[in-house]
Amino acid sequence: MALSYGQLVNSGVGKQLAATLGLPRPAKLRRHVVGGSLVPGAVLVTGHGDAPVAERVRVLLDDAGVQVASKPSTSVAAVVLDLTAVESPADLETLRGVVGPALKTLAPTGRVVVVGRPPEEATSVAQAAARRAVEGIVRSIGKEMRAGGTANTVLVADGADAGVDATIRFLLSGRSAYVSGQVFRVGKPVAPIEAPADWDKPLAGKVAVVTGAARGIGAAITDTLARDGATIVAVDMPSAGGPLAEVANKLGGSALQLDVTADDAGAKIVEHAKARHGGFDIVVHNAGITRDKLLANTEADRWDSVLQVNLLSILRMNEALVPAINAGGHIVNVSSIAGIAGNRGQTNYAASKAGVIGMTQSLAADKTILKKGVTVNAVAPGFIETEMTAKVPFATREVGRLMNSLSQGGLPVDVAETIGYFSWDANRGVTGNVVRVCGQMMLGA
């Protein structure tokens, strides 16, 4: 039977766009509230065959005081489906049978989390096909979710189930409000997993260095990590000294004025953190700039300055930061959807942000880093509402806001929450990941 694949794709896109454009206003997302419950209702937890992760999730939810449902008959706030045991694409019928009916009665801001195993570790071609199919299904479900709901895939390596709890918690919680259509990969932990005494203070006792901390997303990162218990070293340009001091004062951390591109930037951060706080556990490389132009018109200095600030400075600072970061620590880099999909007029920026992905994956696998038990991950923000976004012309802004499954822009706190999750000591099985915080923006590679 002959096929028109394009037609089908198109018809779906059309429907998605139409549904998006027809919405009177986007759903209010469920964001993290200190002292609030993990998830506002019962969670349906089930799986195919053995489903060892489902069993872990039930225990986790029980500990968190969340009601667990085992049948799709009642309305639930979330669905966690364990497909780690699928052997063939035929086994995916379990997913249709569970998630299909559950979607009809899922509460607003619902969550669908499907847990599988990495296709590349499969022991048969049929198993690899089934495992890879999960991602295609969940990305489609993300595009069908309504009322601020999200759908994500978690791929857990064989023998690494203990590392999955942090990701399940993150995805069920309001911390992942603007994260949808993503694939999380959990491997063997790089250091022992340590659950926090209080899940409202997962970063208690930790020191976090944040670059570009004075404004916008950087300021949200400092707010969020401080809220979660971290002491902040807020780093920004001397020219941002005023707002930087405000951030540090408000949070009770310390401020450090420096140019991240300076040769001694890394050494200065290490010196400051040791002198003021006895060391540091978390580094967030957030500083960055843009100098947009079509490549044909991009002069050498416009090219170089973006690569220097957004990429080369991080490589240089890490020469000092990696040896000095506390064992079991966390490095988080800020990439961008432009680094994944490319972007017109941003060849230099896309170069730097794609480079951040290469750096993240390479450093995560570095022997020194692994020996120290440090995780290295990246966030890739999509359309995030900031002061700068507010200045974008109306039509352009609306396109950015609407071209995602949640039909709205994200908030700086959404990026910050994902960075926080990457920084938990309970989350040491996740390293080398690049997670988009984009509401499942349609754009991609």
Added chain:
Amino acid sequence: MALSYGQLVNSGVGKQLAATLGLPRPAKLRRHVVGGSLVPGAVLVTGHGDAPVAERVRVLLDDAGVQVASKPSTSVAAVVLDLTAVESPADLETLRGVVGPALKTLAPTGRVVVVGRPPEEATSVAQAAARRAVEGIVRSIGKEMRAGGTANTVLVADGADAGVDATIRFLLSGRSAYVSGQVFRVGKPVAPIEAPADWDKPLAGKVAVVTGAARGIGAAITDTLARDGATIVAVDMPSAGGPLAEVANKLGGSALQLDVTADDAGAKIVEHAKARHGGFDIVVHNAGITRDKLLANTEADRWDSVLQVNLLSILRMNEALVPAINAGGHIVNVSSIAGIAGNRGQTNYAASKAGVIGMTQSLAADKTILKKGVTVNAVAPGFIETEMTAKVPFATREVGRLMNSLSQGGLPVDVAETIGYFSWDANRGVTGNVVRVCGQMMLGA
């Protein structure tokens, strides 16, 4: 310095959409013409440092009678840039200095091909960052190209340079008219690379089995492979017997009516191909169906039929086809952009097409396949103009047509040409690849 990544992305998207919507009509693409030149003009070939691939490309172009330019001063039809020797993101200045100016004078339907090495094989974090940055740059260039031009990345494994020629030829030629923004991965060849006696008949003497051959993309595949010298075994449902016979008669191949989901479908194909043609060298798994509905409303049979036809049948047929395919042969699977990005209303279809990706990558690495020297790859079509597309409502159709860097839908022949390229004996270093034929459609993962 604080950043708004989203704003930048958005602003670029806005520009891209605006540019797209403002175009009075899309550029006429340059497609392959039998007996025509590889590329209609001189090709600028240069690189960073050693640039061993640039040297190969110069020889290749010389053989093909194409003029080689070494400086960006003259107007050219294509640019090939060898960045295999980059050590740090700072080295990417070579790209800006060469491609930037060249874009200003690039002829219509121009080509930008940037050759690099895989980031995961890098020997330093800086090198990994630089290598990964290339992809971000080239995806951005694809979005800046005008007049039907394309930009693609080729990542060649260390020691695998001999395998790159086929991909360079494909990307410079009209065969890749609708392929842009993609990453090709060339590894050590699975069998000796054999250049054809005549590049207009790269499949001379080969027997190709094509399923779903009666109509649409399937019919274009049979036409194209036959044009390139292959003898076709056209397979389709008994209900498509009429058009199927026409296809086979026109091309001088043979027709085989069967249901691909039948238990003995693979065995029957083997039997037919051996009896009629003495065996087969190429298999194109193109047959597929859709049964669209939101997952919440997808009944078991609607789910199962799509997985059966699009995925399980291939796994089953391959049990007979893999042992029987001639050594050094090629298997090509048809996936879809829906399998990569997911699609609203197509959970079952996306499952099957994502599963095809998992199957492709797993089978490509299978020991039996490697021992036989067989390549296994997949194409993922975007919006392709077919009889079925023509029936889609106007607005929906226009969205599909415009949401890509070439501002138009592709033709069935574009999908077929990529399948042809995967089937060349000159192309045995490319296996486990998934190449989108989508004009760099904005949608992705």
